[in-house]
Amino acid sequence: MPKVSKNNPFTDTILEFKSSSFPVPVLMLSSNALNLIDTQLHTKISLAPEFFKNSPVVFDLSFLNEQDLSIDIEELTRVIQKAGLLPIGIRGGNEAQNNKALALRIPVYSQYHNLQSPNTTPKTPSQQEPVTAKESQTLLITQPVRSGQRVYSNGDLIILSQVSPGAEILAEGNIHVYNSLKGRVLAGVLGNTNARIFCSDLQAELISIAGNYKISEDLQAFYHNKPVQIYLQEHTLIIQDID
Amino acid sequence: MARIIVVTSGKGGVGKTTTSAAVSMGLAKKGHKTAVIDFDVGLRNLDLIMGCERRVVYDFVNVINGEATLNQALIRDKHCDNLYILPASQTRDKDSLSLEGVGKILDELSKTFDYIVCDSPAGIEKGAHLAMYFADDAFVVTNPEVSSVRDSDRMLGLLASKSRRAELNEEPIKEYLILSRYSPDRVKLGEMLSVNDVQEILSLHLLGVTPESKSVLNASNSGTPVILDEKSDAGQAYADIVARYLGEEKPHRFIDEKKGLFGKLFGGK
Numbered sequence: 227m228p229k230v231s232k233n234n235p236f237t238d239t240i241l242e243f244k245s246s247s248f249p250v251p252v253l254m255l256s257s258n259a260l261n262l263i264d265t266q267l268h269t270k271i272s273l274a275p276e277f278f279k280n281s282p283v284v285f286d287l288s289f290l291n292e293q294d295l296s297i298d299i300e301e302l303t304r305v306i307q308k309a310g311l312l313p314i315g316i317r318g319g320n321e322a323q324n325n326k327a328l329a330l331r332i333p334v335y336s337q338y339h340n341l342q343s344p345n346t347t348p349k350t351p352s353q354q355e356p357v358t359a360k361e362s363q364t365l366l367i368t369q370p371v372r373s374g375q376r377v378y379s380n381g382d383l384i385i386l387s388q389v390s391p392g393a394e395i396l397a398e399g400n401i402h403v404y405n406s407l408k409g410r411v412l413a414g415v416l417g418n419t420n421a422r423i424f425c426s427d428l429q430a431e432l433i434s435i436a437g438n439y440k441i442s443e444d445l446q447a448f449y450h451n452k453p454v455q456i457y458l459q460e461h462t463l464i465i466q467d468i469d
Numbered sequence: 470m471a472r473i474i475v476v477t478s479g480k481g482g483v484g485k486t487t488t489s490a491a492v493s494m495g496l497a498k499k500g501h502k503t504a505v506i507d508f509d510v511g512l513r514n515l516d517l518i519m520g521c522e523r524r525v526v527y528d529f530v531n532v533i534n535g536e537a538t539l540n541q542a543l544i545r546d547k548h549c550d551n552l553y554i555l556p557a558s559q560t561r562d563k564d565s566l567s568l569e570g571v572g573k574i575l576d577e578l579s580k581t582f583d584y585i586v587c588d589s590p591a592g593i594e595k596g597a598h599l600a601m602y603f604a605d606d607a608f609v610v611t612n613p614e615v616s617s618v619r620d621s622d623r624m625l626g627l628l629a630s631k632s633r634r635a636e637l638n639e640e641p642i643k644e645y646l647i648l649s650r651y652s653p654d655r656v657k658l659g660e661m662l663s664v665n666d667v668q669e670i671l672s673l674h675l676l677g678v679t680p681e682s683k684s685v686l687n688a689s690n691s692g693t694p695v696i697l698d699e700k701s702d703a704g705q706a707y708a709d710i711v712a713r714y715l716g717e718e719k720p721h722r723f724i725d726e727k728k729g730l731f732g733k734l735f736g737g738k
Binding site for chain 2: 371372373
């Protein structure tokens with residue numbers, strides 16, 4: 227007989243919502259030719275069939291829409307599913323495409339941030355201005371960030387004192403550390419690939435921009451007590467001296 | 470109002486209890502009425518170092534539970550009339566302490582004492598948290614080795630975020646570094662972190678360096694705080710620490726290696 231947990235149905239809370247983030251591949255499309263997408267997708271997947279098997283995927287239409295190229299969401303979904311992937315989101319779609327996706331029970335994601343309610347009216351650029359200004363608040367820290375402490379900024383993060391080993395600093399935007407940086411540093415945590423890390427003395431345990439990371443072991447060669455900047459180029463972290 | 474000092478470290482065995490005993494004795498000998506509290510419930514040690522273990526009737530937990538008054542539990546030190554010891558209970562554990570209970574005792578002590586020294590247990594759990602929660606000043610005791618320094622850094626983070634002053638958004642706890650068991654000879658051989666290394670990692674005001682010394686073990690075994698051994702290097706180091714804390718200017722000692730007779734004669738390097 228199946229076992230049922232013995233919770234009191236009236237008093238016990240048996241569920242809760244927790245926020246969690248997962249790395250999900252995003253399929254960036256630069257053509258609306260479905261047959262081309264189909265063949266190239268298969269070629270790509272054949273390189274690592276186990277990795278892609280039943281992998282969730284978000285498809286991104288921002289480039290297509292920039293070029294005014296239309297695409298049938300229903301057909302696209304079918305092509306992606308045929309390749310063995312599970313589409314779990316659409317990003318950068320126009321209103322019609324988003325509605326179509328929702329009809330197929332595919333959630334709509336905004337460019338960089340979390341779930342966007344499908345009911346929000348499309349924003350005009352002038353309306354968007356104050357919103358971004360508010361979101362990109364810069365957090366300034368003047369006290370040392372000690373081992374075990376965690377600092378998170380919704381925008382940029384500027385730290386004037388040291389970041390100890392075992393500390394973790396995260397920002398949705400850029401991170402500046404004008405002192406020795408010995409902890410873990412993660413910029414662009416919501417996927418902003420243009421985020422950069424600047425620091426005057428790099429000795430970090432881990433650096434990451436938009437999920438692309440390097441650990442201390444791979445960084446030894448760059449520890450030379452000089453100001454550096456770190457940015458992302460083609461999914462590779464570039465560490466460069468600032469002269 | 471008393472000034473509450475927590476002696477803390479994160480790591481065990483670095484010299485918290487030795488420091489608590491020495492510093493409280495030093496403050497008392499300078500004429501300040503001082504109480505020293507052992508927060509290490511279950512692993513009672515302070516009374517041994519202070520040499521009053523045979524006079525313990527009631528303890529910290531008894532007072533929190535209302536089974537004894539504070540005056541019944543406080544033990545007057547045999548060397549100095551200004552110093553009182555509140556021993557920990559050996560038969561309970563740290564869960565016997567409560568935030569309200571500790572707060573009430575510290576409030577009551579604050580009325581009559583000038584300084585209250587809280588000897589924190591190792592770790593970052595409840596006992597250590599309660600010991601530092603009400604503090605005004607923190608003496609972070611660190612040994613010159615990486616794990617101790619790392620744990621001290623963690624503790625400094627907690628002092629800055631989990632204390633009463635932090636929660637009420639008051640002026641933060643004043644943090645001081647005491648580098649203990651320092652051995653200049655071993656630093657020179659590269660076996661130990663130097664004062665500068667530790668200060669660079671922790672960026673903290675250095676209150677004093679205490680040398681690795683036989684006199685500490687002798688003092689502990691005989692139940693007299695090492696500061697009373699005025700001839701010993703460790704005793705002098707603690708006397709300097711107390712003086713500096715009270716605002717006197719004292720040059721740092723025990724940082725450079727001891728010169729042998731030969732070295733003294735020729736003064737060479």
